[in-house]
Amino acid sequence: MSALAVASLAKRFDGVQALDQVSLSVADGEFFCIVGPTNAGKSTLLKVIAGVHAPDRGTIVLGGRDVTAMPPRARKVSLLFQNIALFPTMTGFQNIAFPLTASGIGGPEVEHRVREVAAMLKVGHILDRHPRTYSGGEQQRVAIGRAIVQPGDLLMLDEPLSNLDARIRIALRIEFKKLHRELRQTILYVTHDQVEALSLSDRVGVLHQGRFQQVGTPDEVYHRPANRFVAEFIGTPPMNFLDAELAEEAGELTLVGDGFRLPVPQARTLAAFSHLPRRIGFGVRPEAVRVAPRETAATPLRGEVLWLERLGGKTVLDVRLGRAMVKAVVPPDHPVRAEGTAWLGLTPQAHHLMDRDGGAFYR
């Protein structure tokens, strides 16, 4: 049974369509990441699921119960807010205990459970203080404590790492993974950071303009993106896109473009093969671009390196190929170490052939 099933959800705010036909099913115990740029509708989706906002259309089913019309407190969900939202007038203890005390639990059980959660999150020593005296990381941990002290059917985390500095961010990222393993809770995690999404989740949903562009495993969205938006949003640097004409040369399907001529024999295996247009686009991941200092069988295309970005662990090259620009990622000790002529090799994949106008990849 799925822990969460959302169907055809729509929500409009002040003339902006924040959510537009959002459907989603999350399995019990799954770690699901919603990733997308700012204003994609990510926070709105969480708040609609939590019941803070009512949807204009659509249904929300949690653990088999239709909660669409239920008030937030009846839904058995937890939400860690993007701006943390700890109660400023209460101590850390009172904040973590809030879900228990608000639902009428009292006495030694509260004390016991709050201490237990606080120990797990290593905030036991700051429970008597008020949130304004906490550091960013402490605030975040106490807020997590509040979200998990009373386990519900679904734990939602809205950009839980965005307000923290890089060091704490990486430490907490691993802790979310641990937390998920220990609690075995269904987690819906929102982030704009694709690295976070890919590294944490069982499945990823890429949200843009209130719609899911693609839902799949991190591998699927990275290697087989559904459209140009996903291909550009997932992966740094983003996927390269080149324009070409699809031609048949000596019985072989070939992509012919400015400065290149590349065979794509597997294009025949595509279901869409019979109606592929002549004018076509295709994508290549920067990691899949071969670069060499001289012409070889694997690197037959002449290009010009315009810019080198040394990032320590890797080097990013900006190469001009014909009229197009291609980014390539190479190891730091790669023989091409300066601007100037270089030779490229590309092997287009059939599932990276793209509708130039619509931006969808052919399948």
Place this chain on the structure above:
Amino acid sequence: MTALRRLAVALAMLISFFPIYWLVSTSFKPHDEWATFPPVWLTERPTLQNYRIVFAPELAREVAATEAGSLDYKVSASAWKAFADSAIISTAATILSVLFGTLAAYSISRYRTGGENYPFQFLTIRMFPPIAVVVPMVVVFSFVRLSDTYPGLIIAYTAFTLPFSIWMIRSFIDEVPEDLESAAMIYGMGPMKAFLTVTLPLVKGGILATALFVFILNWSEFLFALTLTQGKIVTVTVQVANYVSASSGKLYGVQAAMGTVSTLPVILFGYLIQKHLVRGLSFGAIKR
């Protein structure tokens, strides 16, 4: 602080405090020093006769009979009744105004009740000069028998201060992130309880500051107090205006004595909530 700035501050304080000084000073002056030229800055013959006339008219008459040159002004009733009436009306109207103001402000801030322009409609109530509505109000109030009653003035004051309450309190509630209430609702509370437990403690200072502001408005109101009463109810402001004698015109000393005493409740209220006042009046005081 530069010398120029010190000078400006000194000047501002002089302008602010001069009326208070003059009020207090006049309240202790014998009647021949009230309006002389050159003015008497600080009397050399201080008297309590002005205060006696206000609070103990019987005693004032006895003193006047024995002390030569003392003011002999015959009023039948003391001002205690006026202080009691003003206290009842101003307090009740302030509580109602702030109570309704808080509820309306919460509704407007969180649910956008009435739409984008609704808060401005409240302001239009204040744009009417009260003098323009006072005549119809007198007619209506007589008709519904609210004239010269406590509820009558309380209703009038509540209605006229409500726009201030709503606007001020709304700005405080707007400062509190809505997510705090959302969190309280997700973790087990209904909307009203979430507001009362989470948001209200954060805007307490603002509400008290608003209450003080509204109380001052009510306490010093004159037009309605005069026109919506016929003598059964007398507020402090009306009582002050009553100190007029046929022979010597306005009794400035007596009016000053009453004025001095009537500022005391406001100062006391301000002092009691002073801790909240600074926080309440400095917008954006809530740490996010």
